[in-house]
Amino acid sequence: MTESAVEVRDLVKRYPKQKVNAVDGLSFDVVRGEVFGLLGPNGAGKTTTVGVLTTRVQPTSGAVRVAGVDVLRDPVSARSRLAVVPQQVNLDRSLTPRQNLIFHAAYHGVPSAVRRARAAEMLEQFGLADSADIKVDWYSGGMAQRLMIARALMHEPQVLFLDEPTTGLDPQSRLFLWDRLREMRARGVTIVLTTHDMDEAATLSDRVGIVDHGKLLALDSPEALVRGLTGQSVLDLTVAGQNGQALDETAAAIDGVDRVESVATGAGIPGPGANGQSRLRLYVSAEPSSLLAPVVSALAAHGASVSNVRIGEPSLEDVFINLTGRGLR
């Protein structure tokens, strides 16, 4: 018996009349009960991949399984075990919020008494109990999003797919959503989310897959990805008094410093600024705080005093940019 909640094998999707594959040989596994983040720039193939996994896109080749079901061979069983929260609101506007939940459960064969009770419970949990019987049209973006998640949970899916769940939400709604997702994870629901919000991916995901041009570029926990990127931390120094070139060489000579960059000061030009200060960025492979004393004393020997220090950790965003480039899509 496999422990994977989602299996993707050599998935390829080429849309008709397109020259390149939207998904180009993607393979990965999502472990039962984890939160898996699928990260990538716009047009990287995330939504297409989720489309295949949720029976809405027919792949060109490859195999996918969700909750143990071969999605291509048995889409009907797959649908009963998964749920989707889409990017765009797709609530039933002819029904009230409560009816949206109840009818969704009915489509999935949940018995009448159970679906009523569960709808009431969900509305309470998602803070919608007071606005459960008004028009869906009156809902704000955040409320609609919450209702769509509540709806997705009505048939107790084993795997929940969320496509860009917090795009366009206010910070309150985002935090609320994150809390709910953690609760679901605690209950054993496997969660697959696509996003290009690095914060969200790093905060929520147990593991992250970075995708671009339909290919998987990296797959690991956010921490491991960040560590693997550089093996580096960053030490930003503001230095007063001396000319930059000599300082660069001095700093670079210190053990544990891999590389030194003069960073633009106020005027945007590397080197000393108008007030005689310059900024140095040291890429270090050792623990940055342990290098602080040697660096400061070495610079002081050259008559330069350090006026400001910032220790920067590289983030998932650095990993992402490093892998997918800076070019606009």
Place this chain on the structure above:
Amino acid sequence: MTAIEAMLPTGRTEQRGLAWRAFVAILWRDIFVTGREFWVFLAQVALQPLFMLFVFAKVLGSLNYISKDYGHLLLPGIVALTAFLTALQSIAFPLIMEFSWSKEIEDRLLAPLATPLVAIEKIVMAVMRALAAAVLIFPVGALVLGSAPWRAAGVPLLAVVVVLGAWVGAAIGLTLGTFVPPSKIQVIFAVVLVPLMFTGATQYPWPSLDTLRWFQVVTALNPLTYASEGVRAALVPDVPHIAPWICIVVLLGAGLAFTVAGLKGFQRRAIA
């Protein structure tokens, strides 16, 4: 359910049960929504044919431009037209919206039933709405005219033709709803719906058109013609009409052809 049970593939019977319950639930959703907006629905489907009946038969009849018994020729045609158009409009326009703007249909496409069943539910619902409209338009039309043709012996044929006419309308609606892009909704109304309404032998018996040969050929291409002729054959057999068996065969053929085309279009829109 244990984890192991959850991993096992769902059995055929269980799956069929699941699909059936999903189908019924989706149908119930449509009945529920139609029922709640029943008066809106009535106004949508009944006003246009009633005005047509009132102006052509009552007004023009009272002004002596047309003969008094024209109403008895027109009412059966109006019944066929109502069934056909109600079914068509029940699907075509909402479906275009559901696939493009509201995306409402997605929740049903993700229900545990085969995708074509979602389209077939639409056809079933459209036929039910069309039958409700046809059943209502007859007595109301009789009130407008002051009398109505009625033949108990014609009821079986009437029922068959109205159901088939509604099915053909629904299938054409499904085809239009899945092939026409949302930006062309207005165009459909102008270039498809209006010609369908006026070339469907609703306002005139088809055999009498032999003095206007080209128009007779054009109307022969419109499936609505066979629904109108069939209803007339059932209610006013004295008026010259196309043989009922031809009407039934053509309606069956058109219904099948458009259902196949519509299901194909639906699949294309539902699954990329």
